[in-house]
Amino acid sequence: MKTCNQSSQASLLRLDSQLCFSLYAASRLMTRAYQPLLEPLGLTYPQYVVLLVLWEDAPCSVSQVGQRVMLNSNTLTPLLKRLEQLGYVTRARNADDERVVEVALTTAGRKLRGKCAGIPQKLMEGVPADSLDELLQLKGSLDRLIGLMVASEAEPV
Numbered sequence: 001m002k003t004c005n006q007s008s009q010a011s012l013l014r015l016d017s018q019l020c021f022s023l024y025a026a027s028r029l030m031t032r033a034y035q036p037l038l039e040p041l042g043l044t045y046p047q048y049v050v051l052l053v054l055w056e057d058a059p060c061s062v063s064q065v066g067q068r069v070m071l072n073s074n075t076l077t078p079l080l081k082r083l084e085q086l087g088y089v090t091r092a093r094n095a096d097d098e099r100v101v102e103v104a105l106t107t108a109g110r111k112l113r114g115k116c117a118g119i120p121q122k123l124m125e126g127v128p129a130d131s132l133d134e135l136l137q138l139k140g141s142l143d144r145l146i147g148l149m150v151a152s153e154a155e156p157v
Contacts (some may be wrong), residue, residue, distance in 0.1 A: 037119045041112065042086065046079055048116065054089065055113045059104035061094070088112055111119070
């Protein structure tokens with residue numbers, strides 16, 4: 001016979017009880033929603049996210065980009081190489097500190113911003129108007145969760 005404690009522990013291990021799975025599934029579905037909008041431009045979602053940072057802050061270091069998009073350099077470097085091959089960015093070692101690699105937008109990379117300008121609006125066209133406030137609240141909650149998670153990583157063990 002199960003005790004109450006065993007039953008509640010078992011329910012904690014149900015997939016539907018996992019916050020991490022809800023976040024994972026929502027992230028995958030959101031990425032999938034972006035795919036048909038980015039594919040004609042030859043971009044992946046992670047490349048688009050990096051470009052969003054560069055459109056705000058370029059030129060900047062690879063480590064600055066990595067911090068903003070929360071990617072390690074072993075993931076970010078091949079992504080930046082591909083954007084460089086596509087002609088959207090350049091990478092160069094900093095003259096004062098060769099350990100630092102600076103990323104800058106090319107003319108084509110700056111022009112791509114105009115082609116991407118309508119993507120957020122197109123993505124939101126399928127969302128009922130009465131859901132917009134709820135989505136803004138959700139974004140705020142997710143931003144707070146990210147802040148908590150980042151802060152807990154920074155705390156010494």
